[in-house]
Amino acid sequence: DVKVTQSSRYLVKRTGEKVFLECVQDMDHENMFWYRQDPGLGLRLIYFSYDVKMKEKGDIPEGYSVSREKKERFSLILESASTNQTSMYLCASRATDTQYFGPGTRLTVL
Amino acid sequence: QKEVEQNSGPLSVPEGAIASLNCTYSDRGSQSFFWYRQYSGKSPELIMFIYSNGDKEDGRFTAQLNKASQYVSLLIRDSQPSDSATYLCAVKNSGYSTLTFGKGTMLLVSP
Numbered sequence: 670d671v672k673v674t675q676s677s678r679y680l681v682k683r684t685g686e687k688v689f690l691e692c693v694q695d696m697d698h699e700n701m702f703w704y705r706q707d708p709g710l711g712l713r714l715i716y717f718s719y720d721v722k723m724k725e726k727g728d729i730p731e732g733y734s735v736s737r738e739k740k741e742r743f744s745l746i747l748e749s750a751s752t753n754q755t756s757m758y759l760c761a762s763r764a765t766d767t768q769y770f771g772p773g774t775r776l777t778v779l
Numbered sequence: 780q781k782e783v784e785q786n787s788g789p790l791s792v793p794e795g796a797i798a799s800l801n802c803t804y805s806d807r808g809s810q811s812f813f814w815y816r817q818y819s820g821k822s823p824e825l826i827m828f829i830y831s832n833g834d835k836e837d838g839r840f841t842a843q844l845n846k847a848s849q850y851v852s853l854l855i856r857d858s859q860p861s862d863s864a865t866y867l868c869a870v871k872n873s874g875y876s877t878l879t880f881g882k883g884t885m886l887l888v889s890p
Contacts, residue, residue, distance in 0.1 A: 711882035
């Protein structure tokens with residue numbers, strides 16, 4: 670079974686804080702993805718990575734950065750959190766064509 | 780911008796009925812199609828994928844694909860209250876490893 674874990678289920682941060690969201694997969698997958706999901710807007714791709722130290726912008730990269738130093742770990746960074754970044758953040762890992770999701774982190778920025 | 784369209788619902792069906800969920804997509808080059816189920820507050824879980832035109836069955840679920848019409852559907856037979864969830868259609872973008880997701884259809888199965 671593919672296992673994707675995320676560091677926190679719920680997170681509350683203050684405006685302007687630097688926020689790290691971590692994702693780990695245990696299947697040696699090369700491709701990993703970060704999405705955010707908002708009511709009425711669906712799942713939107715923030716960044717993805719093809720391999721270690723490789724990253725590509727998705728549809729909404731503004732205000733975010735990512736890091737992939739090891740194959741199993743893909744981190745999403747909010748350099749200076751803002752209230753409009755309050756959302757559900759989902760990490761996914763890809764095997765062949767299929768993406769498998771972690772449990773998600775619900776981030777609230779106050 | 781590649782698009783995947785789904786009716787937001789809710790689609791309400793009685794227990795035991797067939798639920799039919801539909802999806803259209805804009806990328807003519809897409810070759811891989813996925814259905815995910817998402818319970819409230821949870822992450823999406825894969826139900827089925829389909830690559831070829833026609834039907835693909837897995838238990839109570841049948842995925843149908845018509846590439847000429849750019850249309851994918853999911854049928855759920857003998858619907859159960861536990862099937863009540865949001866169903867997301869996803870299409871693999873041609874030439875990339877990324878997926879474009881529809882906004883999902885909420886399904887409500889009443890006992």
